[in-house]
Amino acid sequence: MFSKACEYGIKAILYIATQSIDGKRVKISDVANNSGCPEAFTAKILGKLTKSSIVNSYKGPYGGFEIEMRKMKTTKISEIVYAIDGDSLYNGCALGLNECDANDPCPMHEKFYGIRKELKTMLDTTTIYELATKLKSGKSTLIR
Amino acid sequence: MFSKACEYGIKAILYIATQSIDGKRVKISDVANNSGCPEAFTAKILGKLTKSSIVNSYKGPYGGFEIEMRKMKTTKISEIVYAIDGDSLYNGCALGLNECDANDPCPMHEKFYGIRKELKTMLDTTTIYELATKLKSGKSTLIR
DNA sequence: TTTATTTAAGATAAGTTTGTCTGAAATAGA
DNA sequence: TCTATTTCAGACAAACTTATCTTAAATAAA
Numbered sequence: 122m123f124s125k126a127c128e129y130g131i132k133a134i135l136y137i138a139t140q141s142i143d144g145k146r147v148k149i150s151d152v153a154n155n156s157g158c159p160e161a162f163t164a165k166i167l168g169k170l171t172k173s174s175i176v177n178s179y180k181g182p183y184g185g186f187e188i189e190m191r192k193m194k195t196t197k198i199s200e201i202v203y204a205i206d207g208d209s210l211y212n213g214c215a216l217g218l219n220e221c222d223a224n225d226p227c228p229m230h231e232k233f234y235g236i237r238k239e240l241k242t243m244l245d246t247t248t249i250y251e252l253a254t255k256l257k258s259g260k261s262t263l264i265r
Numbered sequence: 266m267f268s269k270a271c272e273y274g275i276k277a278i279l280y281i282a283t284q285s286i287d288g289k290r291v292k293i294s295d296v297a298n299n300s301g302c303p304e305a306f307t308a309k310i311l312g313k314l315t316k317s318s319i320v321n322s323y324k325g326p327y328g329g330f331e332i333e334m335r336k337m338k339t340t341k342i343s344e345i346v347y348a349i350d351g352d353s354l355y356n357g358c359a360l361g362l363n364e365c366d367a368n369d370p371c372p373m374h375e376k377f378y379g380i381r382k383e384l385k386t387m388l389d390t391t392t393i394y395e396l397a398t399k400l401k402s403g404k405s406t407l408i409r
Numbered sequence: 410t411t412t413a414t415t416t417a418a419g420a421t422a423a424g425t426t427t428g429t430c431t432g433a434a435a436t437a438g439a
Numbered sequence: 440t441c442t443a444t445t446t447c448a449g450a451c452a453a454a455c456t457t458a459t460c461t462t463a464a465a466t467a468a469a
Contacts, residue, residue, distance in 0.1 A: 122266065122354070122357070122359060123359065123360075123361075124456075124457090125361065125456075125457060125458095126456080126457075128359075128360050128361040131360060131373070132360055135372055148414085148415065148416085149415085149416075157362075159457085159458060159459085160458095160459090161458065161459050161460075162457065162458050162459080164416075164417085165417095165418090165458090167416090168416085168417065168418080171416090171417090178415095178416060178417090179415080179416080179465095179466085180414085180415055180416045180417080180464075180465045180466060181413090181414060181415050181416080181464095181465055181466030181467055182413065182414045182415065182466070182467045182468070183414085183415085183466090183467065183468095184414075184415045184416065184465085184466075184467085185415070185416085186416090198373075210266070213266070215266060215267065215272075216267075216272050216275060216276055216407070217269065217272040218301075218406075218407075218408075218409045219409055220409050221409065225406060225409060226404075226405050226406070227405055227406065227407065227409075228279055228396040228397075228399055228400050228405040228407070229275070229342075229391075229396065230405065232387050232391055233387075235383075236380065236383050236384050236387060239379075239380050239383070240380050243376050243377075243380060247373075247376055252372040252373065253372075255372055256372050260370075261370050261371055261372040261374065262362075262369060262370070262371065263360070263362075263371065263372070264362075265362045265363055265364050265365065265369060265371075268426075268427090269426075269427060269428095270426080270427075292444085292445065292446085293445085293446075303427085303428060303429085304429090305428065305429050305430075306427065306428050306429080308446075308447085309428090309447095309448090311446090312446085312447065312448080315446090315447095322445095322446060322447090323435095323436085323445080323446080324434075324435045324436060324444085324445050324446045324447080325434095325435055325436030325437055325438095325443090325444060325445050325446080326436070326437045326438070326443065326444045326445065327436090327437065327438095327444085327445085328435085328436075328437085328444075328445045328446065329445075329446085330446090
């Protein structure tokens with residue numbers, strides 16, 4: 122469904138958010154250890170998310186990553202997915218046609234339409250904050 | 266969502282089915298030309314689908330691929346997906362955890378649960394015949 | 410100013426998926 | 440039997456994704 126890069130991006134952000142809620146910045150090694158993502162690869166992905174200004178990064182001692190409270194409450198998971206995987210999940214045809222719409226559909230278009238819409242709605246209405254608080258309270262996990 | 270291999274597999278089967286409805290066997294070059302799939306790669310995928318006995322293949326002159334009427338009416342799209350992509354779409358965790366269930370969920374588990382179930386149900390209830398007849402009648406297309 | 414610490418950026422490597430090519434095996438028909 | 444036609448099988452190649460490594464740049468604190 123998501124690429125590995127996207128999975129890591131979401132997990133990394135959720136861990137960073139749990140720490141930002143406590144006012145703590147975290148460095149990449151902490152993110153990797155606590156999200157179960159490979160360190161170097163995750164660093165690269167966090168670079169993208171920094172450029173998309175979803176997280177903030179600070180160099181040097183006491184530096185690291187953090188995400189503002191306002192940001193984690195307003196940023197939807199769909200924005201992370203879009204920043205990393207682009208719009209393929211939303212606009213791509215199930216059978217890979219260059220164009221595929223109700224006027225000239227692939228054989229699965231109609232069948233997929235509803236499911237994709239729900240997926241999109243779900244990602245568009247779920248905030249980082251919502252998932253991070255669930256994670257922080259121990260109701261979900263990043264590592265297993 | 267699906268791998269390229271899976272997209273090609275579904276498109277190839279649907280084209281073969283439209284021809285089998287007319288009692289015509291088709292060879293790989295015809296499948297490639299009429300489904301918009303690369304010939305050699307599709308040949309390999311059709312090999313898998315032949316082994317899964319979803320299609321029948323015949324060597325030699327007047328040979329090619331065909332799918333029995335009974336088979337196309339009873340075979341679900343989920344079986345094609347399973348034969349090519351395995352069960353990752355059904356069982357994989359959205360965030361890539363090795364195990365992820367209601368007891369010990371990833372942060373997105375609950376959000377994904379319903380959508381994945383609907384996707385599964387859709388693929389489990391859609392037959393090759395249903396999509397092939399729609400395609401044959403011109404209501405959908407494989408190439409664009 | 411120097412040092413230690415941290416992210417940034419880009420080169421490189423490894424792995425997987427996608428795609429092609431070649432020769433073998435089967436088979437229908439002359 | 441011979442030939443043309445077709446799938447089958449596996450080697451090979453290209454492209455993309457995933458992952459690592461190395462060096463540079465920034466910065467806090469002594």
